[in-house]
Amino acid sequence: MHELESVAFSVLETVAADPIGYAVEWKRRTGRPVVGSFPMNFPSEIVHATGALPVIVQESRTPITEGRSLLPEFYCSYTRSVADQAAVGELDVFDAFVLADHCVQLLGAADVIRWAKPETPMHFAQFISSMDDPWSGAQVRDKVASLRVEVEEIVGVTVTPEALRVSIRAFNANRHLLRRFYDLRKTGRLRVSARQLQVLVKSSMVMEITEHTQLLESILSGLELPSEPPDSLVRLHLSGHFCAPPRPELLDLIEECGVLVVNDDLYHGTRYISTDVPEDGDPFDALATWYLDRNVSAPCGTRVQRNVDWDSYLVDSLDDSGADGVITLMAKFCEPLMLYYPELRKVLDARDIPVLLIETEHEGLAAESIRTRVETFVERIRRQKLKVPTLA
Numbered sequence: 407m408h409e410l411e412s413v414a415f416s417v418l419e420t421v422a423a424d425p426i427g428y429a430v431e432w433k434r435r436t437g438r439p440v441v442g443s444f445p446m447n448f449p450s451e452i453v454h455a456t457g458a459l460p461v462i463v464q465e466s467r468t469p470i471t472e473g474r475s476l477l478p479e480f481y482c483s484y485t486r487s488v489a490d491q492a493a494v495g496e497l498d499v500f501d502a503f504v505l506a507d508h509c510v511q512l513l514g515a516a517d518v519i520r521w522a523k524p525e526t527p528m529h530f531a532q533f534i535s536s537m538d539d540p541w542s543g544a545q546v547r548d549k550v551a552s553l554r555v556e557v558e559e560i561v562g563v564t565v566t567p568e569a570l571r572v573s574i575r576a577f578n579a580n581r582h583l584l585r586r587f588y589d590l591r592k593t594g595r596l597r598v599s600a601r602q603l604q605v606l607v608k609s610s611m612v613m614e615i616t617e618h619t620q621l622l623e624s625i626l627s628g629l630e631l632p633s634e635p636p637d638s639l640v641r642l643h644l645s646g647h648f649c650a651p652p653r654p655e656l657l658d659l660i661e662e663c664g665v666l667v668v669n670d671d672l673y674h675g676t677r678y679i680s681t682d683v684p685e686d687g688d689p690f691d692a693l694a695t696w697y698l699d700r701n702v703s704a705p706c707g708t709r710v711q712r713n714v715d716w717d718s719y720l721v722d723s724l725d726d727s728g729a730d731g732v733i734t735l736m737a738k739f740c741e742p743l744m745l746y747y748p749e750l751r752k753v754l755d756a757r758d759i760p761v762l763l764i765e766t767e768h769e770g771l772a773a774e775s776i777r778t779r780v781e782t783f784v785e786r787i788r789r790q791k792l793k794v795p796t797l798a
């Protein structure tokens with residue numbers, strides 16, 4: 407079933423399981439700074455161009471203890487976990503933090519970090535979320551310029567256009583390879599689990615990017631592509647889940663119910679690797695272009711744009727991958743997703759596309775109840791395909 411197992415893959419698995427451990431080790435090895443950023447739109451290339459390690463701060467699997475009292479219980483699990491990590495000292499490896507997104511809950515977590523680590527710089531670039539206003543491009547370019555000044559000050563290194571171009575090429579090459587795994591999965595030529603693809607993407611958010619690319623190349627070169635998957639599996643698209651990855655056990659559980667995940671629009675998936683930074687022209691402008699382009703190639707419920715929307719993108723993705731239905735994974739209290747979901751649901755229902763909503767939380771996984779719901783969902787799709795009448 408799973409074709410990626412190799413020494414290179416186990417390295418990535420270790421990094422995905424312990425991002426802070428990797429950052430600590432990298433810092434010890436290189437003596438250079440580590441800069442933490444937050445999902446979902448920060449351009450890591452600008453930090454990389456200074457020689458520092460850009461790391462997207464991940465949700466920790468440890469139970470939330472100290473952080474419990476620092477943010478309200480109705481904040482999403484990602485932000486409560488970040489607050490907790492700050493409070494218990496797990497984020498001490500970071501020399502600075504940077505963010506470009508302005509989800510209210512994320513700002514709450516950033517405030518907790520400021521409180522817990524007052525000596526650590528925190529720069530907020532706030533990229534505009536209205537993507538196609540006449541002033542959007544100029545505003546994003548201004549923010550990239552302020553980011554450049556701030557990052558240079560934090561690391562003590564000037565970001566030259568040449569260095570930034572090198573970093574842009576390195577990240578584009580990495581995204582290109584990651585997309586190759588996704589394309590192979592979509593065609594059915596690569597039998598890879600959703601858990602394994604998550605490892606590939608999550609580790610790329612943490613590792614030094616050229617090191618990560620070398621490991622991806624090694625995994626790709628060792629792949630033996632099998633024949634088509636059995637028809638008995640129901641092809642599904644996983645949608646939703648911003649900022650933090652769904653639990654690997656949940657992905658396994660879904661696939662154990664006779665599901666072949668063929669595509670996704672998860673942040674720890676297609677959304678993260680969807681868009682390259684232009685390699686020609688001014689590299690700082692290119693980062694602004696990348697930000698604006700991303701919402702075209704993978705529209706997000708947290709952005710507003712007149713000529714693209716997530717629902718049309720999702721329907722087109724299903725046509726492309728041949729998925730028979732959608733499982734939406736929604737982190738509890740993720741407001742942007744909660745608010746957008748009814749729109750997605752309306753469009754899928756109107757096209758008779760089966761959809762199942764699963765809510766996730768930091769603490770625990772109601773495995774047996776979810777298993778029953780997924781099995782029922784899969785059976786419904788099978789019957790629908792065979793045109794077997796069902797009770798209403």
Ligand code: SF4
Nearest residue numbers: 482509512649740741
């Ligand atoms: S977008 Fe959702 S998951 Fe991300 S910080 Fe905001 S509420 Fe949390």
